[in-house]
Amino acid sequence: MSNPAPTNDPGLLLMISLASGPKHGHAMLLDIADFAGVRLGPGTLYGALSRLEEEGHVAPLPSEGRRRPYRLTPGGRRVLEGRLGGLNRAVRTGLQRVGA
Amino acid sequence: MSVRHDSLGRLLLRCYPRAWRERYGNELLDLLSDVPLTPRVLFDVASSGFALRSAAARRALQGDTVMTIRPAWRHPTAFAVVGALLILPTLFFVASSMLAYELNLTAVRDLVAPIQAAMTSVRAVDLLLVLAPALAAVAAVAPLLRLGWERRDGTLQAVVTVRALAPNVAVGLVAIGLGALLVWHIVVESVLQAGA
Numbered sequence: 634m635s636n637p638a639p640t641n642d643p644g645l646l647l648m649i650s651l652a653s654g655p656k657h658g659h660a661m662l663l664d665i666a667d668f669a670g671v672r673l674g675p676g677t678l679y680g681a682l683s684r685l686e687e688e689g690h691v692a693p694l695p696s697e698g699r700r701r702p703y704r705l706t707p708g709g710r711r712v713l714e715g716r717l718g719g720l721n722r723a724v725r726t727g728l729q730r731v732g733a
Numbered sequence: 734m735s736v737r738h739d740s741l742g743r744l745l746l747r748c749y750p751r752a753w754r755e756r757y758g759n760e761l762l763d764l765l766s767d768v769p770l771t772p773r774v775l776f777d778v779a780s781s782g783f784a785l786r787s788a789a790a791r792r793a794l795q796g797d798t799v800m801t802i803r804p805a806w807r808h809p810t811a812f813a814v815v816g817a818l819l820i821l822p823t824l825f826f827v828a829s830s831m832l833a834y835e836l837n838l839t840a841v842r843d844l845v846a847p848i849q850a851a852m853t854s855v856r857a858v859d860l861l862l863v864l865a866p867a868l869a870a871v872a873a874v875a876p877l878l879r880l881g882w883e884r885r886d887g888t889l890q891a892v893v894t895v896r897a898l899a900p901n902v903a904v905g906l907v908a909i910g911l912g913a914l915l916v917w918h919i920v921v922e923s924v925l926q927a928g929a
Contacts, residue, residue: 674777
């Protein structure tokens with residue numbers, strides 16, 4: 634990806650990654666690097682993941698061997714939609730103002 | 734994951750709060766086995782751990798959770814052994830002195846006098862013999878203590894918890910008793926010398 638994503642908020646990037654289906658930590662890192670061009674560190678990823686789990690936005694699934702996948706909860710999906718909606722408005726306004 | 738990789742990962746995990754480590758530690762270790770441990774990754778993992786510790790401390794001070802500090806040593810029995818080894822020379826010195834000079838056992842005196850002379854001839858060793866009980870008591874007892882604070886009825890209160898592990902308590906008590914005996918002996922000796 635040539636242009637980086639308009640956010641580097643690890644929590645938001647993580648929820649966007651999980652919106653396409655459950656993933657474990659390494660798969661999330663690769664996915665975020667792919668769609669956002671942001672290379673999250675493992676500590677940043679797990680710090681955000683634990684915060685989102687505490688808030689009930691993501692939930693763990695049964696372990697697959699040593700790895701544990703996570704999924705976006707229905708509440709997390711609503712929060713993500715709200716945040717992306719706000720971001721989308723800001724992006725559209727910005728694009729209009731620069732005449733793109 | 735190589736042993737070195739795994740060891741470094743476990744060391745980095747020490748930056749995180751204990752409760753967090755117990756929940757996510759293995760998963761983070763597994764993730765670390767999938768990525769190269771570059772300086773950037775090491776910094777990211779360590780700084781995230783400290784950030785989580787800082788957040789936990791802030792929440793504890795605001796009264797959401799109980800904050801505890803305990804020694805990082807996970808093997809209290811090993812510290813009891815260290816304490817026991819520390820006091821052994823002093824124990825030998827005090828016990829042999831009592832047998833030789835308090836109970837006037839000449840055979841013991843002849844046997845231990847050269848050993849005691851050798852032990853006390855070096856000032857550093859002599860000092861270590863005196864300090865050993867205090868060091869041993871700290872080594873044995875410190876891993877049993879847990880300090881914490883929590884907010885109750887709007888006020889911050891310190892909480893001290895003591896674990897009772899027999900080997901550590903035994904070594905701690907022997908060390909304290911030995912230290913007291915040694916101090917008493919030194920004081921009595923000083924008084925006698927001053928009176929002479």
